[in-house]
Amino acid sequence: VTGLDSIGMAPAEPNVEVSEAFGADRNEMKVELGLGAYRTEDLQPYVLNVVKKAEKLMLERGENKEYLPIEGLGAFNKATAELLFGADNAVIQQQRVATVQGISGTGSLRLAAALIHSHFPTSQILISSPTWGNHKNILNDAGVAWSEYRYYDPLTVALDFQGMISDIKAAPEGCFVLLHGCAHNPTGIDPTPAQWQIIADVIEEKKHIPLFDVVYQGYASGSVEADASSVRLFAARGMELLVAQSYSKNMGLYAERIGAINVVCSSPDSAQRVKSQLKRLARGMYSNPPVHGARIVTNIVGNSDLFSEWEEELRMMAGRIKSVRKKLYECLSAKDKSGKDWSFFVKHIGMYSYAGLNEAQRERMRKKWHVYMTKDGRMALTGVSQAKCEYLADAFIDSYH
Numbered sequence: 001v002t003g004l005d006s007i008g009m010a011p012a013e014p015n016v017e018v019s020e021a022f023g024a025d026r027n028e029m030k031v032e033l034g035l036g037a038y039r040t041e042d043l044q045p046y047v048l049n050v051v052k053k054a055e056k057l058m059l060e061r062g063e064n065k066e067y068l069p070i071e072g073l074g075a076f077n078k079a080t081a082e083l084l085f086g087a088d089n090a091v092i093q094q095q096r097v098a099t100v101q102g103i104s105g106t107g108s109l110r111l112a113a114a115l116i117h118s119h120f121p122t123s124q125i126l127i128s129s130p131t132w133g134n135h136k137n138i139l140n141d142a143g144v145a146w147s148e149y150r151y152y153d154p155l156t157v158a159l160d161f162q163g164m165i166s167d168i169k170a171a172p173e174g175c176f177v178l179l180h181g182c183a184h185n186p187t188g189i190d191p192t193p194a195q196w197q198i199i200a201d202v203i204e205e206k207k208h209i210p211l212f213d214v215v216y217q218g219y220a221s222g223s224v225e226a227d228a229s230s231v232r233l234f235a236a237r238g239m240e241l242l243v244a245q246s247y248s249k250n251m252g253l254y255a256e257r258i259g260a261i262n263v264v265c266s267s268p269d270s271a272q273r274v275k276s277q278l279k280r281l282a283r284g285m286y287s288n289p290p291v292h293g294a295r296i297v298t299n300i301v302g303n304s305d306l307f308s309e310w311e312e313e314l315r316m317m318a319g320r321i322k323s324v325r326k327k328l329y330e331c332l333s334a335k336d337k338s339g340k341d342w343s344f345f346v347k348h349i350g351m352y353s354y355a356g357l358n359e360a361q362r363e364r365m366r367k368k369w370h371v372y373m374t375k376d377g378r379m380a381l382t383g384v385s386q387a388k389c390e391y392l393a394d395a396f397i398d399s400y401h
C-alpha cells in the first residue's frame, strides 16, 4: 500500500467547465447552452408555484423529520407509479409493480444497476450512442457491462432507426436495453409511436428487458399522459421492465433528489421479491431516502387542484421551450441563404437539441460569439430567450459555414 497520496486526479466533469467558462465571460451577449435546468424567459431559475403551495401546506401541518422506511414514503411510491402508468393500468391493478423511492433519477438508475449487477452478473446493458454522459459512470460504478446501439444519424440530424433496430437485434438474447422514455438527452430525438412498437417487438423477440429512464414526464410535450406513452406501450404488452423516474426537471426539484425505481414483474409475488431486493440494496447504500421532496410530489400528484396547477405550469415550461425552438428556426431560415435545413430545431423535443457541430464550429461559437455548449455539442434551449434568438441565429450561421 502506497497511501492515499497515490490517488490521482479524477477527470473533470465536462459540464462544470462550461458553466465556469460562461460565468467568467463578461460579454453581455453571451448565451449558455450547457444548462441542465429550466430557465424563465428572463433566463432565471424557476421554482414552480405549485411547489411553493405544497411546501406551505407541509409547513402548516408541522410534519416531523422521522426516518422514512427503506423503500421511502408509501404515499409517494403509490402516487409516482400511478402517475407513470396511469392508476387504472393493469400492472398497478394486479400489483405487479415494485416501486422504491430513489435519490432522484441518478440514484434510481443506480439502484436498477445494482439490481442488474447482483442478479444478472453476466448480462450486459445496451445504451444509445450518444446518451446522457452519466449513464456510463452509473453502470461502470455498479459493475454492469454496457455496449452501444446506434441512435443518432448526423446526416439527417434525426434517429438512425435502422441502426438502432439492427444493433438491438444483433445483441445476445437477454440483455437489458436502456431507453429514454421521452425527450432523449442529448439529442432531443424520440422514436415515433410506430417506431416504439417496432422497438418493443424486437426487445420482446430477443427476450431483452428494457430499462426506461424517465426524467421529462410532462416536460417534453406538456402532457404527463403523452410523455408516458412509450413506457405504457411496453407495459401493455405484459413485458417485464424497469423504469427510473425523476422529478428534477418536471417539478424543478433538482436539489431535493426525488425520484423512484419501478420494476414491472410478471406476478405480484415476483414484485414482492424484487422489492425486497431493492430495499436490501438501498439499505447498504444510503439506508433510507430523504422526505422533503417525496412529500412535495405526493401533495401535488395526490391533490386534484394542485395537480391541475402543475399541469398548467408544465404546459407553460414546455411551451416556452417550443416557442424558442420556433423563433430560432424562423430566424435561421430567414437569415441563412445557403439552403441549409435548420428544421431539426423544431422537430426535436424537450430541452435539448444536438446539431452535431464539430469542434472548430463549437470553438468559433464560444470564442467569437460567446455561446457556450457542452463538448458533445448538446444545446439546452432553456438557456435561450426570444430576445436572444436573432443573435444566436447569426452565431450559428457564421460558425456553421
Ligand code: PMP
Residues within 6 Å of the ligand: 036, 103, 104, 105, 106, 107, 132, 180, 185, 213, 215, 245, 246, 247, 248, 254, 259
Ligand atoms: N437521466 C437523464 C437522461 C437526465 O437527463 C438526467 C438529468 N440531467 C438524469 C437522468 C438524472 O437527473 P437527476 O438525478 O437530477 O434526477
